[in-house]
Amino acid sequence: xxxxxxxxxxxxxxxxxxxxxxxxxxxxxxxxxxxxxxxxxxxxxxxxxxxxxxxxxxxxxxxxxxxxxxxxxxxxxxxxxxxxxxxxxxxxxxxxxxxxxxxxxxxxxxxxxxxxxxxxxxxxxxxxxxxxxxxxxxxxxx
Amino acid sequence: xxxxxxxxxxxxxxxxxxxxxxxxxxxxxxxxxxxxxxxxxxxxxxxxxxxxxxxxxxxxxxxxxxxxxxxxxxxxxxxxxxxxxxxxxxxxxxxxxxxxxxxxxxxxxxxxxxxxxxxxxxxxxxxxxxxxxxxxxxxxxxx
Numbered sequence: 001x002x003x004x005x006x007x008x009x010x011x012x013x014x015x016x017x018x019x020x021x022x023x024x025x026x027x028x029x030x031x032x033x034x035x036x037x038x039x040x041x042x043x044x045x046x047x048x049x050x051x052x053x054x055x056x057x058x059x060x061x062x063x064x065x066x067x068x069x070x071x072x073x074x075x076x077x078x079x080x081x082x083x084x085x086x087x088x089x090x091x092x093x094x095x096x097x098x099x100x101x102x103x104x105x106x107x108x109x110x111x112x113x114x115x116x117x118x119x120x121x122x123x124x125x126x127x128x129x130x131x132x133x134x135x136x137x138x139x140x141x142x
Numbered sequence: 143x144x145x146x147x148x149x150x151x152x153x154x155x156x157x158x159x160x161x162x163x164x165x166x167x168x169x170x171x172x173x174x175x176x177x178x179x180x181x182x183x184x185x186x187x188x189x190x191x192x193x194x195x196x197x198x199x200x201x202x203x204x205x206x207x208x209x210x211x212x213x214x215x216x217x218x219x220x221x222x223x224x225x226x227x228x229x230x231x232x233x234x235x236x237x238x239x240x241x242x243x244x245x246x247x248x249x250x251x252x253x254x255x256x257x258x259x260x261x262x263x264x265x266x267x268x269x270x271x272x273x274x275x276x277x278x279x280x281x282x283x284x285x
Binding site for chain 1: 148155164168174
């Protein structure tokens with residue numbers, strides 16, 4: 001599998017379409033997969049298990065990253081998928097309970113490429129949503 | 143493009159995975175997000191956005207700063223060229239030392255930053271310097 005480490009290709013995963021709520025596909029680059037997998041077994045499992053979960057079972061999908069410097073991200077098509085996974089992973093890849101008062105976010109660009117994901121603090125009033133979501137995103141798509 | 147089931151994807155990631163003991167601090171430019179992600183430790187982390195430019199990564203285990211995401215890198219490179227042209231002399235062999243980007247990020251602030259955010263920038267610059275992490279200036283549009 002190491003042979004495709006430099007391949008500028010992408011894999012496709014099933015995801016919920018923010019516009020229709022039906023199935024669509026989201027891409028992840030081989031380069032990103034390799035970069036994350038080299039960090040630790042835990043990071044590899046976050047990518048391998050929590051990213052597909054979040055894309056397929058989001059608690060919310062937000063559109064437009066309001067505060068980012070790059071204005072291109074404010075136009076329609078940039079999405080943040082949010083979920084409450086049932087587990088987390090330590091650096092050795094051991095399954096652990098999910099982090100309390102946190103959500104898992106996956107960021108998808110307008111080419112439908114998931115380019116970043118991470119845990120973030122949850123909103124104080126609704127722990128299924130990210131903190132400051134009203135200020136952070138242009139609108140809630142789903 | 144390869145279409146993968148969840149099981150195939152998870153299996154692929156596990157085949158690619160390395161143990162945390164082999165971790166090396168890295169920064170890499172991601173053209174899909176036009177961002178530079180820096181990680182100094184293999185710990186799981188959570189994010190905190192400190193401004194439009196930087197999101198800080200904190201260790202879930204210890205709460206310490208262990209990395210960051212620098213966003214809108216192409217635009218940052220343009221702003222640096224326009225407003226801090228001297229920054230270009232920090233590029234050596236088409237590589238930028240990451241601590242220079244954090245310092246430049248602080249210098250480009252248009253309003254007085256909160257003290258806690260200054261601390262985060264300083265901590266990131268310190269970790270980047272200690273770990274000697276660089277990124278390709280060419281890839282992120284600064285050369």
